[in-house]
Amino acid sequence: MSPFFVLIILSVLSLSSTISLDSKSTYIVHIKHQNKPDIYSTYHEWYTATLSSLSSLSTTDFDSNSNSNPLLYTYTTAYNGFAASLTSQQVDELLKSDYVIGIYQDTLYQLHTTRTPEFLGLQTHSGLPKGLVNETLNKSLYDVIIGVLDTGVWPESKSFNDTGFPAIPKRWRGECESGKDFASSLCNKKLIGARSFSKGFSMAMKNKNDEGSETIIKSPRDTEGHGTHTASTAAGSYVTNASFFGYASGIARGIAPQARVAAYKVCWADGCFSSDILAGMQRAIEDGVDVLSLSLGGTSAPYFSDAVAIGAFAAIKKGIFVSASAGNSGPTPESVSNVAPWITTVGAGTLDRNFPAYAVLGNKKQLTGVSLYSGKGIGNKPVSLVYNKSSSLCTAGSLDPKLVNGKVMVCDRGSNGRVAKGEIVKKAGGVGMILANTADSGEESIADKHVLPAVAVGKKDGDTIREYVGSDPNPTVVLSFGGTVLDVKPAPVVAAFSSRGPNTVTPQILKPDIIGPGVNILAGWTGVVKPSTLLTDTPTSPFNIISGTSMSCPHISGLAALIKAAHPKWSPSAIKSAIMTTAYTLDNTNTTLHEASVGAVSTPWAHGAGHVDPQKALSPGLVYDASANDYVTFLCSLNYTLEHVKTIAQNPNVNCSRKFSDPGQLNYPSFSISFGSNKRVARYTRTLTNVGDANSVYNVAVDGPLTVNIIVKPSELVFGKVLEKKRYTVTFVSKKDVAIKAAFGSITWSNSQHQVKSPIAFTWSSK
Numbered sequence: 001m002s003p004f005f006v007l008i009i010l011s012v013l014s015l016s017s018t019i020s021l022d023s024k025s026t027y028i029v030h031i032k033h034q035n036k037p038d039i040y041s042t043y044h045e046w047y048t049a050t051l052s053s054l055s056s057l058s059t060t061d062f063d064s065n066s067n068s069n070p071l072l073y074t075y076t077t078a079y080n081g082f083a084a085s086l087t088s089q090q091v092d093e094l095l096k097s098d099y100v101i102g103i104y105q106d107t108l109y110q111l112h113t114t115r116t117p118e119f120l121g122l123q124t125h126s127g128l129p130k131g132l133v134n135e136t137l138n139k140s141l142y143d144v145i146i147g148v149l150d151t152g153v154w155p156e157s158k159s160f161n162d163t164g165f166p167a168i169p170k171r172w173r174g175e176c177e178s179g180k181d182f183a184s185s186l187c188n189k190k191l192i193g194a195r196s197f198s199k200g201f202s203m204a205m206k207n208k209n210d211e212g213s214e215t216i217i218k219s220p221r222d223t224e225g226h227g228t229h230t231a232s233t234a235a236g237s238y239v240t241n242a243s244f245f246g247y248a249s250g251i252a253r254g255i256a257p258q259a260r261v262a263a264y265k266v267c268w269a270d271g272c273f274s275s276d277i278l279a280g281m282q283r284a285i286e287d288g289v290d291v292l293s294l295s296l297g298g299t300s301a302p303y304f305s306d307a308v309a310i311g312a313f314a315a316i317k318k319g320i321f322v323s324a325s326a327g328n329s330g331p332t333p334e335s336v337s338n339v340a341p342w343i344t345t346v347g348a349g350t351l352d353r354n355f356p357a358y359a360v361l362g363n364k365k366q367l368t369g370v371s372l373y374s375g376k377g378i379g380n381k382p383v384s385l386v387y388n389k390s391s392s393l394c395t396a397g398s399l400d401p402k403l404v405n406g407k408v409m410v411c412d413r414g415s416n417g418r419v420a421k422g423e424i425v426k427k428a429g430g431v432g433m434i435l436a437n438t439a440d441s442g443e444e445s446i447a448d449k450h451v452l453p454a455v456a457v458g459k460k461d462g463d464t465i466r467e468y469v470g471s472d473p474n475p476t477v478v479l480s481f482g483g484t485v486l487d488v489k490p491a492p493v494v495a496a497f498s499s500r501g502p503n504t505v506t507p508q509i510l511k512p513d514i515i516g517p518g519v520n521i522l523a524g525w526t527g528v529v530k531p532s533t534l535l536t537d538t539p540t541s542p543f544n545i546i547s548g549t550s551m552s553c554p555h556i557s558g559l560a561a562l563i564k565a566a567h568p569k570w571s572p573s574a575i576k577s578a579i580m581t582t583a584y585t586l587d588n589t590n591t592t593l594h595e596a597s598v599g600a601v602s603t604p605w606a607h608g609a610g611h612v613d614p615q616k617a618l619s620p621g622l623v624y625d626a627s628a629n630d631y632v633t634f635l636c637s638l639n640y641t642l643e644h645v646k647t648i649a650q651n652p653n654v655n656c657s658r659k660f661s662d663p664g665q666l667n668y669p670s671f672s673i674s675f676g677s678n679k680r681v682a683r684y685t686r687t688l689t690n691v692g693d694a695n696s697v698y699n700v701a702v703d704g705p706l707t708v709n710i711i712v713k714p715s716e717l718v719f720g721k722v723l724e725k726k727r728y729t730v731t732f733v734s735k736k737d738v739a740i741k742a743a744f745g746s747i748t749w750s751n752s753q754h755q756v757k758s759p760i761a762f763t764w765s766s767k
């Protein structure tokens with residue numbers, strides 16, 4: 001990202017703390033829809049009238065050509081209300097109206113920045129197993145539409161090649177909007193829609209008198225790269241001879257190569273405003289997408305003030321599956337975002353592919369790290385190695401060229417960007433860099449295209465190097481680069497950066513739900529941005545390799561499209577259940593999944609149900625289904641006001657006559673139980689729906705800590721029909737005076753063909 005964007009966003013954020021009486025900000029105003037007076041034929045008219053009655057606004061402001069129109073968006077599908085640019089005085093006036101439920105300041109959400117289909121076992125052309133695809137199903141694969149809310153799209157990318165695609169589904173109501181550098185003819189039968197929503201972003205710039213807003217491309221064109229990467233990961237067409245400067249070469253394709261893509265640009269390099277996200281979600285729902293993919297998130301908040309949660313509720317009411325990234329704030333506990341139970345929350349793991357690079361120290365020790373460096377190496381003569389404790393982060397201006405010139409610098413990870421460190425070393429005359437992890441990043445290896453020969457190593461090897469430099473009077477190193485290697489073991493490993501549970505908004509729901517590939521992912525890229533803005537002398541690349549839960553999320557979106565094609569009648573919750581209960585928790589060395597930060601065994605707070613297994617997700621046997629009404633019952637069991645429940649459900653008739661005794665009663669494919677000194681028993685009822693063979697018998701197996709007794713009744717479920725539902729109860733009884741704070745387990749229903757596994761997280765508090 002360019003320094004320019006960093007500046008803009010800092011000033012956007014500072015808006016909230018510096019509101020003077022006259023300064024305007026964007027607010028999302030939550031309205032009781034049912035209160036619309038009959039004299040207004042549309043909500044838009046009503047909101048316009050409401051706003052024009054406020055002090056210091058006149059009707060001429062509402063001229064549609066006026067730049068000062070304070071009404072930015074009218075929401076009807078994904079939200080009830082509008083977004084407007086208002087002074088704090090006008091906000092106070094509005095709050096006095098009895099049809100205003102709440103007013104929220106526009107918040108900034110962050111983007112959660114070849115081999116994956118093979119690693120996931122999806123080897124056929126369609127992405128589905130061979131035996132499953134008949135002509136009918138082959139056709140319906142082309143009927144699924146994935147809406148991607150992101151930084152837009154680079155339509156010229158070969159990943160959107162529509163050769164062989166049949167006509168666009170008739171039900172599609174989307175559009176290919178023309179705009180700056182974007183002609184509507186750029187869409188095709190693969191990329192069937194492209195729209196841009198920038199009013200919230202522009203208003204934030206304008207309110208700050210930031211001229212920068214004029215340079216923002218107000219069109220669906222992706223000038224950042226992120227949106228092209230996520231869209232092509234979910235549904236990119238086959239591209240032969242794809243690679244990133246020779247790395248990860250092969251055939252690139254998305255998870256659902258026959259699905260259609262619609263891009264909704266709601267984000268810029270450093271973020272996305274909730275007003276724009278809501279407008280994009282509303283449009284995508286109205287346009288007719290089947291899957292919504294959101295590789296973005298904010299800090300966790302109650303669902304009634306979380307734009308993504310509310311927009312996603314509107315989507316699932318229409319049967320649209322919503323997947324969202326868990327966030328990149330791991331391994332910090334309680335960092336997971338997008339935790340609403342109707343969203344599928346996706347964390348990130350590694351692939352079995354790596355880009356090894358080697359550092360051979362003067363004492364002959366050979367250490368293996370990673371790199372995507374593709375230029376000339378430093379040769380095979382040992383070069384002096386430097387580590388300066390007081391400028392170990394290699395930040396700008398901290399390196400003394402006299403010290404660095406002609407040498408290889410050891411830089412600690414953290415604070416500034418990984419590639420930026422290399423740039424600083426190079427400027428100071430360094431010939432190479434070892435990027436060494438610290439405790440925060442642990443053993444996670446992220447490969448980057450560095451500006452100079454550079455090797456990234458984990459914390460342990462980093463410590464070895466730091467110790468060596470400190471103890472040898474003439475430390476030296478030789479760096480070399482190993483290209484791309486496959487079948488790396490162990491894999492997958494949960495990424496250190498992948499955000500962790502527990503869920504702070506609703507502790508009774510375990511989050512994240514699932515992990516998918518999110519480390520060093522190759523996918524399509526924009527033609528205007530270099531792989532890094534620091535790589536000034538490098539050409540652009542049609543592909544890029546990047547990491548984040550932003551990258552794992554579209555893998556799940558693509559899989560949801562495949563499942564939808566195979567099972568068009570399944571609800572979003574059934575699809576989520578299929579993905580979760582078939583996930584695996586053993587890596588490719590047949591060992592329990594590990595996580596990268598400290599190399600410890602991973603838990604459901606890091607990996608949810610486990611790593612996605614697409615083949616199995618297509619045929620789960622049983623599903624835990626839940627309807628929009630069930631989610632309303634769930635919301636009614638939170639201590640929200642009825643108005644807030646109506647807001648999220650977008651249904652004025654909700655009365656909360658049904659509520660769960662505990663939000664954990666929701667028919668969810670996982671369990672999260674908190675015991676306290678007064679609470680040692682938890683009992684839940686779950687309902688399983690048979691989506692496998694008509695006649696099938698399942699038996700239960702439980703796995704848990706010695707401190708909890710788990711009793712499931714009945715222990716056998718006998719199904720005689722497809723879609724038949726059977727209930728079971730599970731009782732968790734904690735021992736007295738448990739000294740540990742957390743433990744994990746699982747409940748698995750199996751027959752000869754299927755294993756339907758639910759993870760359980762237990763916590764104990766002294767309360």
Ligand SMILES: *[C@@H]1O[C@H](CO)[C@@H](O)[C@H](O)[C@H]1NC(C)=O
Nearest residue numbers: 132133134135136137566567
């Ligand atoms: C095609 O496959 C689908 C899913 O496997 C199945 O439901 C459908 O009956 C099959 N159609 C034909 C014509 O065989």
Ligand SMILES: *[C@@H]1O[C@H](CO)[C@@H](O)[C@H](O)[C@H]1NC(C)=O
Nearest residue numbers: 125126133134135138139164
């Ligand atoms: C599905 O259709 C595509 C062309 O539309 C064709 O190339 C492919 O072979 C078909 N696959 C199967 C399994 O029928």
Ligand SMILES: *[C@@H]1O[C@H](CO)[C@@H](O)[C@H](O)[C@H]1NC(C)=O
Nearest residue numbers: 158161162163164237238239
């Ligand atoms: C598009 O795909 C077709 C078939 O897969 C291929 O023949 C053609 O070369 C591709 N076009 C481009 C521009 O890559």
Ligand SMILES: *[C@@H]1O[C@H](CO)[C@@H](O)[C@H](O)[C@H]1NC(C)=O
Nearest residue numbers: 240241242243244245246249
């Ligand atoms: C494959 O891609 C590489 C790098 O982009 C390029 O140099 C080469 O010419 C391509 N080969 C073919 C057969 O297109």
Ligand SMILES: *[C@@H]1O[C@H](CO)[C@@H](O)[C@H](O)[C@H]1NC(C)=O
Nearest residue numbers: 388389390391398399400403
């Ligand atoms: C190490 O870095 C500090 C702070 O930038 C600098 O003042 C000092 O000169 C460096 N040490 C050596 C030995 O050059």
Ligand SMILES: *[C@@H]1O[C@H](CO)[C@@H](O)[C@H](O)[C@H]1NC(C)=O
Nearest residue numbers: 585586587588589590591592
């Ligand atoms: C994996 O380990 C389990 C026991 O933990 C064992 O039953 C199974 O056979 C092993 N599988 C392989 C492929 O080694």
Ligand SMILES: *[C@@H]1O[C@H](CO)[C@@H](O)[C@H](O)[C@H]1NC(C)=O
Nearest residue numbers: 508637638639640661662663
């Ligand atoms: C709701 O409030 C009641 C009373 O304060 C409390 O007992 C209950 O645990 C709360 N429920 C939730 C889900 O927070």
Ligand SMILES: *[C@@H]1O[C@H](CO)[C@@H](O)[C@H](O)[C@H]1NC(C)=O
Nearest residue numbers: 629652653654655656657658
């Ligand atoms: C609450 O809503 C349900 C379903 O819409 C309805 O059957 C019931 O009569 C309502 N109860 C009250 C007290 O309004």
